[in-house]
Amino acid sequence: MINLTRILDYTLVYLLVAFSGIPFFYRSRIEVLIACLIIPLSVFIYRKRKVDKAIVYYMLFALVVQLGQTLTFYDLPLNTFIGLHIRILFAYLVIRAVGAKLVEDYIKIIVVSIWISLFFYAFSYISSFEQVIVNVSSVFKHPFLKEGFYRVPDNIIVYTINTVGEGLINLKRNSGPFWEPAAFAGFITIALLFNIIKTGSLFNRTNNWLMIGIVSTFSTTGLIVLCYIMIGYSMLQRNALKRFVMVPLLVVGGIYLFVNVGFLGEKVISKMSFTSQTYNTRFKSAQLDLDAFISSPVVGVGRSDTMRFQDSEDNRQRHRNNGVTDFLAVYGLPLFLMYFAWMYRGFYSYCRVHQFNQYYSWMALGAVFLIGFSEIYFTKVFFIALTMLPMIYGQELFQGKEEHR
Helix, strand or coil, X not given: CCCXXXXXXXXXXHHHHHHHHCHHHHCECHHHHHHHCHHHHHHHHHCCCCCCHHHHHHHHHHHHHHHHHHHHHCCCCHHHHHHHHHHHHHHHHHHHHHHHHHHHHHHHHHHHHHHHHHHXXXXXXXXXXXXXXXXXXXXXXXXXXXXXXXXXXXXXCCCXXXXXXXXXXXXXXXXXXXXXXXXXXXXXXXXXXXXXXXXXXXXXXXXXXXXHHHHHHCCHHHHHHHHHHHXXXXXXXXXXXXXXXXXHHHHHHHHHHHHHCCCCHHHHHHHCCCCCCCCCCHHHHHHHHHHHHHHCCCCCCCCCHHHHHCCCCCHHHXXXXXXXXXXXXXXXXXXXXXXXXXXXXXXXXXHHHCCCCCCHHHHHHHHHHHHHCCCCCCCCHHHHHHCCCHHHHHHHHHHCCCCCC
16 A cells, blocks of 8 residues: 655655755756655644744854855855855755655665666666766756856766776766765765664664665765765774774774875875866865855854855866865854754664664764865755754654654
């Protein structure tokens, strides 16, 4: 029998992911997100969810920061001003409408995305196959795509053609449905972090698929974070054999791969460059972001081109790819600290619900920083939703049972 309630839950979580990283959705104008807001709002009302005081404080704090930016720079960019609150509201309505099943549904959506992507990825090694996808992709373009200087890769919603990678010989990279392989690796990493907490184990059927997905991206950051997670998990084990045998083996293995695999070690070293190139490296982006942060450390410089780039049309000047320092520069130190404190609390609450080692929540936050060092994640609705998880899992600690039981 078809369970319409669960189908609706999956739809809401999928939209949360889609508007965060699937080009067909997240490249759309803000009006598309506003129009889709009616879906989680309707479910929220139908299921008679109550509005949490926390979300009121959350939005008020964001509003204070935005007003501070307006008073500092004498600029009121309505599109980015309203856009932030729409994303906050969208994230909140989804997590409260879906409830405690949200993380479980997210993990399943990512696993299914990996299965679909591996099918297309395998065929991508046939030279003519990608051209077929490129031809079909024109059907999936819509008139509400937002203009920008970043190229929108050819995609068919469930798969994106963006397979070329630096330092790879005869290997393609799997972008899944996301804008590029590193982004796919980042979203898979979040699923892996949560499923380790949920199952209490590193290796199981779901985690194996998640790890295969990360490896298929051949993302330098993704593979480094995967190694970090495996080492961190081993260090938290009570079994001394696992700690004192597995950790050294993983560290030595990681160092060997870093030194001997070109797209790992050589690529990381090249990305540490601060020199002038066709685009900003992660570290060059960090330097530019920190310069901007120093100019306005309390309220940040905002997201509008007028505030941040003085309306510069120089693509190199505007190019940013370090999500951690980007968020710090855009919103300032107070909001930066609160944002990641809430995210940590989300992991912590989830660990307590599943009676998992609570120190893992620090390790999970570290993994988020690592993936964020190479992608602009933290203004996207899914990552905003991660900061709101205590609103659903924190309550279970007092109820003594999960909301969906």
